[in-house]
Amino acid sequence: MGSSPNGRPARSTSTSSTSSSSFTGIARIARRPCRELGPNSTRLIGHGLVAWTRHLKQDVRIRSARQEDREKVVPFCTGTFDWGDYIDEVFDLWVKDQEGSLLVADVDGQPAGILHVRLMKHGWAWLEGLRVDPRHRRAGLATALNLAALSFLKERGYRNVRLFIEANNLPSMQLAYKLGFTEAFRWKFYHGRRPVLAESRYSSVVGREKASETWDRLDGSDLFSRLGRCYEMSWAMHPLEREDFIELVDDGRVFRSGSGEDMALVISGPEEGHPRALRACFLMGSPKMVKDLASFVLRKALRQGFREVRAASPDQPEVVAGLRSARFRPGFSTTLVYTMDLRGLRP
Ligand SMILES: CC(C)(COP(=O)(O)OP(=O)(O)OC[C@H]1O[C@@H](n2cnc3c(N)ncnc32)[C@H](O)[C@@H]1OP(=O)(O)O)[C@@H](O)C(=O)NCCC(=O)NCCS
Numbered sequence: 229m230g231s232s233p234n235g236r237p238a239r240s241t242s243t244s245s246t247s248s249s250s251f252t253g254i255a256r257i258a259r260r261p262c263r264e265l266g267p268n269s270t271r272l273i274g275h276g277l278v279a280w281t282r283h284l285k286q287d288v289r290i291r292s293a294r295q296e297d298r299e300k301v302v303p304f305c306t307g308t309f310d311w312g313d314y315i316d317e318v319f320d321l322w323v324k325d326q327e328g329s330l331l332v333a334d335v336d337g338q339p340a341g342i343l344h345v346r347l348m349k350h351g352w353a354w355l356e357g358l359r360v361d362p363r364h365r366r367a368g369l370a371t372a373l374n375l376a377a378l379s380f381l382k383e384r385g386y387r388n389v390r391l392f393i394e395a396n397n398l399p400s401m402q403l404a405y406k407l408g409f410t411e412a413f414r415w416k417f418y419h420g421r422r423p424v425l426a427e428s429r430y431s432s433v434v435g436r437e438k439a440s441e442t443w444d445r446l447d448g449s450d451l452f453s454r455l456g457r458c459y460e461m462s463w464a465m466h467p468l469e470r471e472d473f474i475e476l477v478d479d480g481r482v483f484r485s486g487s488g489e490d491m492a493l494v495i496s497g498p499e500e501g502h503p504r505a506l507r508a509c510f511l512m513g514s515p516k517m518v519k520d521l522a523s524f525v526l527r528k529a530l531r532q533g534f535r536e537v538r539a540a541s542p543d544q545p546e547v548v549a550g551l552r553s554a555r556f557r558p559g560f561s562t563t564l565v566y567t568m569d570l571r572g573l574r575p
Pocket residue numbers: 229230308357358359360361364365366367368369370371372392393394397398399400402403404406
């Protein structure tokens with residue numbers, strides 16, 4: 229769900245056209261009774277796909293998007309954030325998604341909300357781009373879109389789903405809580421433009437010969453496990469297992485500093501939509517090693533013609549301290565990853 233005026237929005241690498249019949253589950257869900265978890269809070273989905281109590285006052289239908297929806301959807305998204313929105317940049321790509329789906333909520337036959345479901349590896353999925361026309365908010369459309377997305381994923385055997393919410397987006401946090409998502413981890417974003425070290429002493433590109441040893445160190449790290457075994461790239465969290473890591477190494481996208489217990493690690497990649505910026509996701513390291521590595525990645529990026537490195541960091545004091553001492557400046561606001569295990573949900 230995250231997006232940035234300075235960064236690029238999440239984009240799908242793949243694409244679907246799903247018939248609206250895929251979303252018949254929504255009606256069934258919507259009529260189930262509500263589960264109260266406390267005097268002031270209601271979770272719609274708790275231990276199973278439970279309830280959606282609100283009786284929609286309007287005629288709402290969830291379906292997959294069509295190209296011609298663009299002219300209705302983009303205008304109601306334009307003023308979403310104080311800096312605007314990115315939906316106009318990604319709509320054409322998302323509507324062609326052959327694996328996931330761009331869902332549309334129609335009210336009285338007119339598009340009034342969207343949500344993109346992106347399929348990932350290892351049974352994971354990613355939700356992004358949730359938008360409801362301001363004229364139709366608080367009428368249950370976002371709930372309907374999310375429930376349809378969860379049905380879509382459940383029907384296809386997906387096991388887990390994640391999404392981003394900015395830490396200051398209280399309506400979305402409330403919605404996520406209500407749907408049964410739980411907060412998994414906080415991420416911070418920085419950008420670096422001037423390296424502080426003339427030469428990094430401990431950093432290098434990870435090649436095949438060091439791939440296994442480096443993976444084992446990451447795999448055994450407590451932080452990586454708490455992150456949910458994933459990395460951030462261009463506003464989406466990607467699951468990361470050994471085979472993915474080896475592919476990234478083979479693509480020359482993994483760098484590290486130090487070794488053994490004192491190792492910092494970063495995965496880099498193109499910042500979609502911003503060809504002059506390199507994305508770099510720091511996954512672990514002491515302040516000293518992160519500083520060395522951040523300078524290394526930045527110098528390398530500048531040599532390759534990039535103007536800046538946009539760094540994502542888990543909100544973990546050591547990694548953050550390393551980036552700050554490498555004079556990386558805060559970019560986008562803190563963003564929360566929410567997650568849901570779909571296995572216990574009834575379709
Ligand atoms: C967040 C957003 C998608 C919610 O859409 P919506 O259709 O109004 O949401 P729903 O009617 O389904 O609301 C479901 C629940 O979400 C929470 N919620 C929604 N809007 C809220 C608000 N303004 N304040 C507090 N809670 C809110 C409530 O718990 C609500 O249940 P309730 O109405 O019974 O109290 C919509 O406000 C929006 O498009 N915002 C701008 C874009 C955005 O922030 N997208 C998400 C990016 S992560």
